[in-house]
Amino acid sequence: MNIGLTYNLKKDCSSSDEEPPSKFIDSEAEWDDQETIDAVREALAVHHNVTLIEANDTAYEKLLQHRAKLDIVFNMAEGMNGVSREAQIPAMLEFLGYRYTASDPLTLTLCLDKARTKEILSYYQIPTARFSSVIGWNGVPHSAPRNGLNGTNGLNRLKYPLIVKPLHEGSSKGIFNDSVVRSRAALRDTIMRVVEQYQEPAVIEEFLPGREFTVAILGNGDDARTLPMVEICFDHLPEGANPVYSYEAKWVWDRPSAPLKIFECPADINEELRAEIERICLRAYKVLGCRDWCRIDVRLDEQDRPHILELNPLPGILPNPEDNSCFPKAARAAGMSYVQLINCALETALRRYGLI
Ligand SMILES: Nc1ncnc2c1ncn2[C@@H]1O[C@H](COP(=O)(O)OP(=O)(O)O)[C@@H](O)[C@H]1O
Ligand SMILES: [Mg+2]
Known part of the structure; x- marks a missing residue:
């Protein structure tokens, strides 16, 4: 078959030993390397x-140009800007009548909104x-909190420790070791840091202490x-670090x-x-309406009951076994090579469209 491959290329992903991620471009953290x-x-x-289609400024023209010859697009593009960025390429693909792998624009947008997902x-x-x-300290709530909480009071009813995260990011962006807060002052400062850095609301969750x-x-x-x-094991984090898969744990x-x-x-x-x-x-x-594949983060509460943290409907798929990439690692444990995993995701989509 003729397969299009849509992707966003990380322009500078150097986080070499000599240089902790100073050159690291946060806005491209979710993108893929060469x-x-x-x-x-x-x-x-x-x-x-395979036809490569970079999801840059000319993505639409390229998709239009290749439309007649491609049977399906393998989509791994994370998109460019805004809270619906992961939906941008799938929306173009639907507009042009393409078949494509993975979830649709609605699911991708919902899963990039951690609060909507939780609702x-x-x-x-x-x-x-x-x-x-x-949205900000004393700001208007972005959404009516659920789980028995009401309006702005919701924040006051949550039990410390809490964890503060940007609402619309992934790849541990904006989630630092000190995003776990134990006081109202730290909560306020951390919300403000998220809002200022990302110009988007913060989601505040009760901290689940388990595995x-x-x-x-x-x-x-x-x-x-x-x-x-x-399992994400926190035993080897530096002494005193909070047990979270933080920006520091992932990138530093x-x-x-x-x-x-x-x-x-x-x-x-x-x-x-x-x-x-x-x-x-x-x-x-x-x-959540996920299709073909997805990686879901789970954490146990103090009574060892599992809770969903978030869904990743465009899972990271670093090929090198030495890189810590969970989906390929899980596939290897199931006896699947990287080539088999990628083709399995494609075939799952082909089967969904009745093409095989
Ligand atoms: N409610 C929570 N309780 C405990 N740890 C959490 C909670 N939410 C997030 N974390 C920690 O922060 C990490 C990143 O959060 P996550 O929501 O998965 O964001 P990302 O999209 O950046 O992966 C998680 O892997 C986990 O270690
Ligand atoms: Mg996660």
């Missing part, structure tokens, strides 16, 4: 003809930490299945010369807990 784009292209090219999870009684979201897992899902409908779970403390031992896959977990995590993840996948 190595990943090459690896996906090569994986698809094992069975198909939907709450509606379906899927466990997620109690939360509130605010953390991330769950890769492949498939659609009754065929959707989880891959072996990855995990270095090529001193890789952070942070993932355990398959997670050492009892069958009952594994089944419950699988159940809530598959349910979350379904109610």
Whole structure:
């Protein structure tokens, strides 16, 4: 088949040993590096003809030009600007009548809004930490908080410790070691930092103190299945660090010369807990309308009950096993190579369209 590959290329992703991520461009943190784009292209090219389409200013013209010849587009583009950025390429693809892999614009936009995602999870009684979201300190609430909380009072009713995150970011952007707050003063300062840095609301959640897992899902409908779970282990973080997969843990403390031992896959977990995590993840996948694949973050509360943190419907897929990339790691634990994983995602979409 003729496959288009839509992607955003990270222009400068150097976070070398000598240079902690000073050159790191935060706005491109979610984008892919050349190595990943090459690896996906090569994986698809094992069975198909691949046309690369960078999701830049001329994306629409290129999609228009290639429309007649492409059977499907493999979409890994994270988009350019704004809170609906992940929806931009899928919206163009739908406008032009393309078939494409992964979720649709609505799901991609919803999952990039951590509070809207949690409202939907709450509606379906899927466990997620109690939360509130605010535009600024004393600002207008972005949304009416759920989980039994009302209006601006919601913030006052949450129990410390809390964690403060930007509403519309991923890749641990804006989530630092000190985003876990234990006082009202720290809460105010951290909300202000998020609002000033990202010009977007903050979401404030009760801090779930238990173990953390991330769950890769492949498939659609009754065929959707989880891959072996990855545990995020915080034992090797610097002494005194909060147990969070923070910006520092992802981009500063995990270095090529001193890789952070942070993932355990398959997670050492009892069958009952594994089944419950699988159940809530598959349910979350379904109610958010995810398609083909997704990675879901989960954390346990003080009573070891799992809660959904967030969904990643465009999962990170770094090819190098030495890089800490959870979806390919989970696939390897299931006996799938990188080439098999990429082609499995493609075939899942082809099956959804009735093409195979
Ligand atoms: N409510 C919470 N309780 C405990 N830890 C949390 C909570 N929310 C986020 N975290 C920590 O912060 C990390 C990043 O948060 P997440 O919502 O997954 O954002 P991102 O989109 O940047 O991955 C999580 O992997 C987890 O370690
Ligand atoms: Mg996450």
